[in-house]
Amino acid sequence: MKIAPSLLSADFSRIADQIGVVERAGADYLHLDVMDGRFVPNITWGPKIIGDLRHLTRLPFDAHLMIVEPERYVEQFRAAGADIITVHLEACVHLQRAVAHIRSLGARAGVSLNPSTPVVLLEDVIGDLDLVLIMSVNPGFGGQSFLPVTLKKLREAREMIDEFNPACELEVDGGVGRENIREVVAAGADVLVMGSSIFGAPDPATALRALRTLAEAPAAGKR
Ligand code: DX5
Ligand code: ZN
Secondary structure (H helix, E strand, C coil), X not given: CEEEEEHHHCCHHHHHHHHHHHHHCCCCCEEEEEEECCCCCCECXXXXXXXXXXXXXXXXXXXXXXXXXXXXXXXXXXXXXXXXEEEEHHHCCCHHHHHHHHHHCCCEEEEEECCCCCHHHHCCCHHHCCEEEEECCCCCCCCCCCCCCHHHHHHHHHHHHHHHCCCCEEEEECCCCCCCHHHHHHCCCCEXXXXXXXXXXXXXXXXXXXXXXXXXXXXXXXC
16 A cells, blocks of 8 residues: 655645655655646646755655646656646647656656546446556645546446556545545555544544545455
8 A cells, every 4th residue: 555645735845854854654656746727726846846856865756736727837847857747638638648658757757537427437447557646636726525426437447447557546536534544555556645533633644544544454255
């Protein structure tokens, strides 16, 4: 099980400290939410900030591009140090080309689906992916409530991955915390993005470790 703390909920006035805390607590990826105010109604940061953060940690950078025409920027995000570059299916007219471009730059390629986008649309590209990201909230903000309808999508994506590309990771993003972490793991997620559940906690390191323990506990009946 991999845990990817989302910096969206971190305190940027002490960002080096916040990154160090989750790295020492055993985070697997650092999830970086790039928003442009067009694909989503919020704005965060671009390649310059990601490049500046790069020297603070050895954690792989998991860049989630919530921007229109993401293919125009993948080279810049790769140069800034992104290891995984995830684009939204809804934002790409030529999805296969975007994915191939990301891989040609030596990054791992991910595709994300909004809650209302059906998993079946990944069928013809699944073999080319390193990661599928199922949004469990409408993207744009941290701290939103998990949409239970997305559990079915996780199960469908799990089935598709198991059948066509078992090496592909299945990431879930939005509203994941102690109340539903067991359910998202049972539904097949193997990378858990968490923002407010980690950085919104009084002690992010303790929160991360407790969430991992919950996520990795054997399922009932399998002990
Ligand atoms: C939302 C972002 C998420 C966000 C999740 O659009 O893609 O990565 O940080 O935050 P939480 O875990 O608080 O829902
Ligand atoms: Zn995200």
